[in-house]
Amino acid sequence: MKTAHENTNVNANTDTAAELHRALNKQVADWSVLYTKLHNYHWYVKGSHFFTLHVKFEELYNAAAERLDEVAERLLTIGGAPAATLREHLELTRVSEAAGGETAEQMVDALIRDFRAEAAELEHAIEIAGALGDKATEDLLIGLQSAVEKDAWMLEAYLGR
Numbered sequence: 001m002k003t004a005h006e007n008t009n010v011n012a013n014t015d016t017a018a019e020l021h022r023a024l025n026k027q028v029a030d031w032s033v034l035y036t037k038l039h040n041y042h043w044y045v046k047g048s049h050f051f052t053l054h055v056k057f058e059e060l061y062n063a064a065a066e067r068l069d070e071v072a073e074r075l076l077t078i079g080g081a082p083a084a085t086l087r088e089h090l091e092l093t094r095v096s097e098a099a100g101g102e103t104a105e106q107m108v109d110a111l112i113r114d115f116r117a118e119a120a121e122l123e124h125a126i127e128i129a130g131a132l133g134d135k136a137t138e139d140l141l142i143g144l145q146s147a148v149e150k151d152a153w154m155l156e157a158y159l160g161r
Contacts, residue, residue, distance in 0.1 A: 016131055021080035021081075023124060023128055025075065026093070027144075028072050031064050033090065033097060042058050044102075049104050053108070057107075070140060072084075115152035118148050
């Protein structure tokens with residue numbers, strides 16, 4: 001028979017696991033919306049930096065697709081259910097869709113903000129995974145955070161910051 005203390009720990013772990021599932025689903029939603037936003041930017045970028053940014057945005061939307069899939073599959077592995085509709089993604093995300101008509105610089109600036117916010121959200125998810133002792137999820141998220149921070153840094157360098 002479990003003691004009251006053991007039951008409290010089970011409930012705490014269940015709550016923490018649910019919190020991790022929510023954080024991972026937020027990542028699924030964010031990467032889905034970023035994938036679409038990056039396609040928009042890839043298709044509609046104009047100006048003297050077209051060739052450079054057209055290729056970079058394609059590289060980034062391919063990376064977004066991989067990140068989306070990795071997080072969704074990890075969520076399934078740990079017993080969660082990834083959000084799998086556009087409606088769910090738009091409800092869960094904090095990423096804004098492309099407005100249309102952005103200049104190349106505005107596109108890059110928006111992505112920098114998105115990637116910096118994503119890195120902060122990943123930090124929160126890493127802490128949750130760590131509290132559960134889920135090293136595999138923690139490792140996945142740390143790798144994503146590192147890649148996202150590098151993407152933001154490279155885009156900032158592109159803008160001369």
